[in-house]
Amino acid sequence: MTRVFVPLAALAALALATPARAQDSQFGLRGLGTPGRSESVRARSTGGAFAPFDAFSPLLEASVADVRRVSAGVTGGTSWRTLDFGSQSASLRASRFPAFMIAGPISRRFVVAGGFSTYLDKSFGITTRDTIDVRGTPEPVTDAVTSDGAVADLRIALAARVHRRLALGVSLHGLTGSTSVTAVRHFDDSSTYRTSTARDEIAYHGLGGSASALFDLTSVLRLAAWVRSDKHLRADIRGRTVADADLPFAYGGGVQWRPGTEAVLAASVAWRAWGASGLNAHDTFNWSLGTELGSAASPIRFGVRGGQLAFGPGPKAPTEFGISGGIGKQFSGGRGRLDFGLERLERKGTGLTERVWTFLLGFTVRP
Amino acid sequence: MTRRSIRLALLLALGACTEQTTAPGVCPDFCPGGQISVGDTIFTDVIHRDSAFSGYVEGFQGEALPVTDLPGVVDSRAIFRMNAMFTRVTNKAGDTTTYPITVDSARLRFDIVHRDTNATNLWVKLYRLPIDIDTTTTFAQLVPSFTDSVVDSVNLSALLSEPLIFDTATLRIWGDTIQTDSAGHILQVGNTDSTLILYVDLDTTQTRFVEADSGKVAFGVRVAGDSLASIALGSIDGGRAARIQWFFTYPDTAAAPKDSSALRAALFDSFVLNPPTPPLDSNLAVGGVPSARSLLRFTIPEVLRDSADVVRATLILVPVGPVPGAVGDSFEVVAHPVLADLSAKSPLGGFIAKHVIHVNDADTVRMEVTDLVRSWAQDTTAATALMLGQVPEASSYSQIRFYSTRAPAFRPALHVTYVRRYVFGSP
Numbered sequence: 001m002t003r004v005f006v007p008l009a010a011l012a013a014l015a016l017a018t019p020a021r022a023q024d025s026q027f028g029l030r031g032l033g034t035p036g037r038s039e040s041v042r043a044r045s046t047g048g049a050f051a052p053f054d055a056f057s058p059l060l061e062a063s064v065a066d067v068r069r070v071s072a073g074v075t076g077g078t079s080w081r082t083l084d085f086g087s088q089s090a091s092l093r094a095s096r097f098p099a100f101m102i103a104g105p106i107s108r109r110f111v112v113a114g115g116f117s118t119y120l121d122k123s124f125g126i127t128t129r130d131t132i133d134v135r136g137t138p139e140p141v142t143d144a145v146t147s148d149g150a151v152a153d154l155r156i157a158l159a160a161r162v163h164r165r166l167a168l169g170v171s172l173h174g175l176t177g178s179t180s181v182t183a184v185r186h187f188d189d190s191s192t193y194r195t196s197t198a199r200d201e202i203a204y205h206g207l208g209g210s211a212s213a214l215f216d217l218t219s220v221l222r223l224a225a226w227v228r229s230d231k232h233l234r235a236d237i238r239g240r241t242v243a244d245a246d247l248p249f250a251y252g253g254g255v256q257w258r259p260g261t262e263a264v265l266a267a268s269v270a271w272r273a274w275g276a277s278g279l280n281a282h283d284t285f286n287w288s289l290g291t292e293l294g295s296a297a298s299p300i301r302f303g304v305r306g307g308q309l310a311f312g313p314g315p316k317a318p319t320e321f322g323i324s325g326g327i328g329k330q331f332s333g334g335r336g337r338l339d340f341g342l343e344r345l346e347r348k349g350t351g352l353t354e355r356v357w358t359f360l361l362g363f364t365v366r367p
Numbered sequence: 368m369t370r371r372s373i374r375l376a377l378l379l380a381l382g383a384c385t386e387q388t389t390a391p392g393v394c395p396d397f398c399p400g401g402q403i404s405v406g407d408t409i410f411t412d413v414i415h416r417d418s419a420f421s422g423y424v425e426g427f428q429g430e431a432l433p434v435t436d437l438p439g440v441v442d443s444r445a446i447f448r449m450n451a452m453f454t455r456v457t458n459k460a461g462d463t464t465t466y467p468i469t470v471d472s473a474r475l476r477f478d479i480v481h482r483d484t485n486a487t488n489l490w491v492k493l494y495r496l497p498i499d500i501d502t503t504t505t506f507a508q509l510v511p512s513f514t515d516s517v518v519d520s521v522n523l524s525a526l527l528s529e530p531l532i533f534d535t536a537t538l539r540i541w542g543d544t545i546q547t548d549s550a551g552h553i554l555q556v557g558n559t560d561s562t563l564i565l566y567v568d569l570d571t572t573q574t575r576f577v578e579a580d581s582g583k584v585a586f587g588v589r590v591a592g593d594s595l596a597s598i599a600l601g602s603i604d605g606g607r608a609a610r611i612q613w614f615f616t617y618p619d620t621a622a623a624p625k626d627s628s629a630l631r632a633a634l635f636d637s638f639v640l641n642p643p644t645p646p647l648d649s650n651l652a653v654g655g656v657p658s659a660r661s662l663l664r665f666t667i668p669e670v671l672r673d674s675a676d677v678v679r680a681t682l683i684l685v686p687v688g689p690v691p692g693a694v695g696d697s698f699e700v701v702a703h704p705v706l707a708d709l710s711a712k713s714p715l716g717g718f719i720a721k722h723v724i725h726v727n728d729a730d731t732v733r734m735e736v737t738d739l740v741r742s743w744a745q746d747t748t749a750a751t752a753l754m755l756g757q758v759p760e761a762s763s764y765s766q767i768r769f770y771s772t773r774a775p776a777f778r779p780a781l782h783v784t785y786v787r788r789y790v791f792g793s794p
Contacts, residue, residue, distance in 0.1 A: 026390065026397045083390055085397070090390040125389030126398055134405060134679075134784055143403050145789075146389065183789035185403045187678065194737055196403075196676040196786035235792045242792035279400070313396035351396050 024094065024121040026083055027318050027349055030280045031311025032233065032245055033151065035272075036098055036118025041075050041362030045326030045341035046290025047303025049266040052224035052254035053214070055113075056101050056364060060212040060226050061157035061169030064113040070104035073364035084353045094123070103157075111159045119153040120204075120233075122179045140188040149179030151204045151233065165216040175206030175233060175247075206233040206247060224254040224268070248273040248283075248310075262299075264292045274310035282317030284308040290324075297330045301341070309347060318349025326360065337364040401790045406675065409683070411780045416664045417771050419647050420711035424658040424761035427502050427637035430605035431480050431762040434491075434590050434638070435597040440691045441764050444513060445588040445600045446500050447477075447636035449611045452582025452629060456617050468615040469624070470576035472568060475586065477609040478601035479523075479563040483695055486524065486595035493518045493567060495574070496585040506639040513587055518573045521552045521565060524592070529554075562601070574611075582613065582631070597693035599762065600636075608633040640764050649773045650687050653700050654757035655766030662705070662713065663779060665751040671744045675785035680740035682720070682753075684732040684769040685777040692726035692765050698757055699723055700732065700767065704739050705752035715754055724767050732769070733782075740783065 028034035037044065038059040043051035051057040055064045056073035078095040096118070103113035125146040131138050154176060159169035179202045187193035208230030215223045230247035252270030259265070267289045275283040286307030292299045303324045312318035326341030341360035346353065392398040426432075432445035455465035475493070482489070495516040496509060529546040537545055546554040553566035576582050586609070590596045601607020610632045616624040644655035651661035663682075671677055682702065700722050703715035720734040736753065743751045757763070770777035 024388075029397050029399060030395075085391075085393045088391055088393070091387070092390055093387045095386065123388055124399075126392035127389055128392040128394060128398065132405060135407060135782075143392075144389070145392075145399050145401070145403075147399075148388075181791045183401065183403055183791070185405075185678070185786050192735070193678045193784065194741065196678050198676060198786075198789040198791075200791045202792050237792055242790075351393065 024123050025309065025347060025354060026124070026352055027309050027312040027347060027354070028121070029124055029126070030313060032277055032281070033120035033122040033311075035120055035274075035310050036150075036153070038099070038117050038153075039075075040073055040099065040101075040364075041077075041326065041339035041341045041360040042292075042301065042328060044075075044343060044360055045301040045303060045324050045339065046266060046288070046292060047305035047322065047324050048286075048288035049254065049268050049290035049303055049305075050256070050264075050292065050301075051288075052212075052226065052252070052268050053222060053256045053266060055103060056362075058099055058101055058115055058117045058153070058155055060214070060224060061113065061155075061159045061171045061210065062167045062212040062214045062224070062226075063159070063169070064103045064111050064157060065159035065161045065167035065169060065214070067103045067111050067113070068105055069366050070102070071364065071366040072102040073100070073362060075099040075360065075362050077358050077360040079356050079358040081354060081356045084355070085351060096121075109160050109162075113157040113159065114155060116152045116154050118150050119175050119177075120151040122150050122177075123148050134193070139193065142186045142188075144184045144186070145182070147179045147181045149177060149202075151175055151177040151206070153208075167214040169212050171210045173208035173210065173228075173230065175208060175230065176204060178203045200237055202242070203236045204233055205236070207231045208247065220258045222256040222258075224256070225251075226253070227251040245278050246276045248277065262294050266290055270307075272310065277310070280311050280313055282308060282310060282312065284310050284317060286320075297334070299328050301326045301328070309349065312349040314350035316350070318347055318352075320345060320347045322346065335366050338362070339364070400793055403789055404787045405678070405784060406787055407782075407784045409780050409782045410668060411778065413666050413668060413781050414663050414772060414779045415666060417651055417662060417779065418710070419650065419652040419659055419661045419771075421647055421652070421655075421659040422657045423660055423756070425502065425637075426639075426656045426761050427635065428604055429602055429638070429656070429762035430759040431599040432588075432602050432636055432638045433481075433597070433599045433640075433763050434588050435640075435693060435764065436590050436592070437597065437691075437693055441640055441642065442506075443638055443640040443764050444506070444509070445636065445638045446496055446504065446509065446585065447609050447633040448496075448498055448500055448585040449583060449609070450631045450634040452576070452613055452631055454578045454582060456627075458617060458619050458625070466617050467578075468617045468627075470571060470582075470613055470615040472570050472614045473574045473576075474612045474614070475567045475569060475574070475609065476612070477565055477588070478557070478607040479565060479598050480601045480605065480607060481599035482523075482563065483595040483597055483693060485695060486597070487593045489523045489590060489592040489596060489598070491521045491523050491565065491598070492589045492591065493520070494587040494589065496587045498580055498583045498585045500585050500637075501635065502637065504637070504639065506641040506643070509587060509639060513589060518569065518586070519550075519567050521550075521567065522548070523554075523563075523565075523598075526552055526554045527563075562607070576613065584611070595693055595695065597696060602636050602762075603633055605759075605762075608636060644764065644766055648768075649771060650768040651684070651755065651771045651779070652766055652768050653755045654698065654760070654763065656761050656764060658757060658760035659766060660711075660754050660756045661769070662710065662752060662754050664708065665743065665753075665781065667740070667743050667751055671740070671783065671785060672747070674788045675744075676788070677737065677741045677744050677783055677785045679735070679784040680737045681782040682734040682736050683780045683782055684734070684755075685779070686729045686732065687768040687770060689727045689729040690724055690765050690767045694727060696726040696765070697723050698726075698763050698765050700734075701756055701758050702734055702736060702739075703754045703756065705750045705754055708750045708752050713750075713752070713754065718758075719753075721758070724765075726765060736781075740781070
């Protein structure tokens with residue numbers, strides 16, 4: 001019991017030490033936020049193509065059907081982001097633990113999994129300079145609006161291998177989280193005008209459900225399909241609902257081909273109907289392609305991804321393109337695994353180009 | 368992979384948890400949907416139940432004694448009574464036999480703590496007054512003494528133009544440079560400030576040492592000048608009381624006269640003025656003698672409590688008219704928060720705003736009370752009132768009167784600039 005409990009507790013503590021948030025984006029500022037990626041470091045290093053087939057990527061619940069021992073994984077990352085607005089630019093840095101997952105069998109057939117991942121990142125900080133007219137005199141001011149927090153996707157999943165070739169899974173998603181928000185106006189003439197600070201805490205609540213299937217077409221070819229429906233996301237301030245946004249219906253699929261013992265190729269696609277979620281929202285389509293080469297003990301991974309972002313100004317959705325790579329290393333006879341990844345993203349939309357470097361670190365234990 | 372390298376990787380990951388998440392906003396596309404907006408309103412109806420009260424500080428409690436002669440405006444005169452003096456001494460330690468002292472002269476010192484540097488031909492005149500002056504003494508009662516009992520006169524303007532004397536003998540005796548005139552008046556400038564210290568030597572005809580009165584003497588001071596005849600003397604309460612040094616002789620053990628001196632400070636000082644400060648009326652009075660204060664009560668609008676953040680608040684007061692007095696003179700009006708509204712006797716906090724009132728000027732007075740109004744907006748239990756007073760009180764004949772809420776067209780008002788509550792929660 002102790003040998004199982006200690007590593008899992010350490011993982012949970014590590015994951016909870018920092019709010020679960022994904023790499024944010026300025027494109028999400030005028031929308032609900034920046035949707036998180038339901039991907040482990042392994043999946044992320046392959047451009048996301050392995051996410052439907054990776055038990056520690058909280059995208060498909062059917063993929064945990066083959067977890068035969070209690071296992072847990074946590075994903076962490078640090079991103080360096082540059083913003084290019086054309087007339088001005090900025091460099092940002094953030095560290096996140098966007099996903100934590102634990103799974104284990106409850107019977108010979110059924111496996112239960114739980115954990116959290118980032119559903120919407122809502123962390124940002126904006127400063128603007130302006131000169132306003134107060135009492136007939138121009139007064140230079142600096143405004144700062146910050147938001148710190150996220151909406152987490154708390155998932156409880158049940159999966160089963162119902163047939164030698166077929167695994168099914170269902171999940172219930174509880175969307176919850178909060179953001180600490182501040183709006184500060186600072187007057188340059190601070191001896192005459194006091195700084196105004198407004199603070200609040202916004203709580204978010206929502207529900208969703210998903211189902212998925214994995215089907216082995218042959219011994220080397222596996223197919224994945226998933227569907228997810230989320231209800232409204234309610235935003236409350238001190239018990240009063242201030243916003244209620246529609247959440248998307250989403251679906252996707254993937255294919256995994258294992259041509260040899262030390263080579264795996266995968267591709268996946270996903271559609272999400274964010275367009276009804278309010279201002280600056282767009283329906284999205286995303287694709288990814290990736291490979292994992294080498295032994296299971298120390299594989300090397302590459303991937304490429306592309307698609308659209310859910311939020312951004314203008315009638316057209318911003319686009320995203322990224323390449324990624326990484327390595328994994330098993331230790332302690334396969335009871336633990338460290339995954340490292342590096343991702344380069346470029347996001348383009350009306351008036352902004354974002355370039356992101358992300359270093360990823362994943363830790364999985366199978367006590 | 369070794370255990371050490373795993374720990375190193377985890378440490379590196381945790382070490383990267385420093386964040387820089389603030390970017391310049393490119394609005395409106397890449398800024399939050401909410402706007403920080405400013406409102407600016409002059410609230411004319413938030414002040415109510417305003418009142419003026421008098422009698423806080425009397426003239427004899429003032430930090431300075433105004434001495435002014437402004438025909439048609441005010442005639443203010445300082446008065447002070449010196450402490451009693453011993454009349455007999457012993458000439459040998461341990462001996463109980465006492466001998467009478469024989470006073471042969473005295474030197475009176477008083478500090479001029481305030482004057483108009485533009486005054487011309489400014490005379491300071493010293494008068495002998497009855498020793499029974501006290502807090503009830505009026506201007507009229509002292510008119511005879513101020514008419515026929517002049518003791519000495521000093522042309523302060525002329526004395527100030529005299530050369531500085533700084534020879535070693537002078538420095539040894541006086542401790543600093545002095546200026547003197549042909550009559551022997553001595554003028555020094557204070558070591559730590561610009562106070563003028565005036566020494567006047569008096570013989571026994573000018574200051575009479577009466578044994579029956581225990582050496583108590585009283586003096587009055589007037590000023591005259593071609594213009595701007597207005598000064599203020601230091602007072603007991605200001606820590607700069609007038610002092611007199613008595614020079615006397617007494618017989619030593621060989622019956623030869625032996626010189627000695629003793630210093631006595633004023634035991635009482637005040638000032639009398641004509642005309643006296645007018646009685647209170649429906650306006651808001653601040654200052655004068657005895658000092659008046661005005662209490663203003665506020666009702667903080669709900670919008671400032673619920674939906675706005677006050678960034679600037681200005682109290683607007685309209686004077687009934689210009690404050691009469693010496694051209695170029697001024698005084699300060701300060702606002703104190705009321706800690707508990709007990710009307711005239713309300714306990715006050717430290718002053719939070721002040722405004723310099725220039726004599727003969729009727730400009731609208733604006734006092735910044737931002738911090739006070741901010742605290743009122745946030746603390747619903749606070750007493751929302753403030754008291755206007757003069758600083759220092761009862762040290763000037765000047766009194767300003769503002770229109771009260773009884774004068775709707777000119778009533779006091781509160782000019783508030785505020786930031787409207789930011790709307791969070793929507794993109």
